[in-house]
Amino acid sequence: MKRIVIFASGSGSNAENLIKFFHNSDNASVIQVLCNNPHAKVLDRAKRLKVSAIAFNRIAFSKTNDVLNILKASQPDLIVLAGFLWKFPEFILDEFANKVINVHPALLPKYGGKGMYGMHVHEAVVANKETKTGITIHYVNENYDEGATIFQAECDVLETDTAEDVAGKIHELEMEHFPKVVNDLLL
Numbered sequence: 001m002k003r004i005v006i007f008a009s010g011s012g013s014n015a016e017n018l019i020k021f022f023h024n025s026d027n028a029s030v031i032q033v034l035c036n037n038p039h040a041k042v043l044d045r046a047k048r049l050k051v052s053a054i055a056f057n058r059i060a061f062s063k064t065n066d067v068l069n070i071l072k073a074s075q076p077d078l079i080v081l082a083g084f085l086w087k088f089p090e091f092i093l094d095e096f097a098n099k100v101i102n103v104h105p106a107l108l109p110k111y112g113g114k115g116m117y118g119m120h121v122h123e124a125v126v127a128n129k130e131t132k133t134g135i136t137i138h139y140v141n142e143n144y145d146e147g148a149t150i151f152q153a154e155c156d157v158l159e160t161d162t163a164e165d166v167a168g169k170i171h172e173l174e175m176e177h178f179p180k181v182v183n184d185l186l187l
Helices: 013-022 041-048 058-063 066-074 090-095 118-127 163-186
Strands: 002-008 028-035 052-055 078-081 100-104 132-139 149-156
Touching: 002 013, 002 066, 002 163, 013 028, 013 041, 013 163, 028 041, 028 066, 028 163, 041 052, 058 066, 066 090, 078 163, 100 163, 118 163, 132 163, 149 163
Parallel strands: 002 028, 002 078, 028 052, 078 100
Antiparallel strands: 100 132, 132 149
């Protein structure tokens, strides 16, 4: 049985979707959720779904080996960033080479990089009158949103779409594709 650890920062809808997807799987399970925000709803979702949930601070994540040691003890086959907003430290990436992936709410390389997350991305897509957007699932490296692409899915952006409309379309793509891509990576 493959082991998945999820990192999240916010409400946790993607994390919950992944936990539920793998709940009855013979292939993999989500064993832990790690979060950099002690007040994030993802912690409540994980506990409700009976998955270990731990909050940590920036020092534990990037200045000491605290989070690294939690990961070493958990022995994940895959680390999945699901709405996690901090840049991953190189020393953790080195320890888990090619085992850290992220979902980004745009068709990279467009609308990636520092500060490009959530509604910031959707507002930029609408402001630039894009006709297509989508999601990119990619490996994580030392730079924001520059790791190798694993999968992309796209949707149309209508002239009348608001950033909120685009966010809804992106959320649907994430719910549909993210668990399947994670599963395929673990086969």
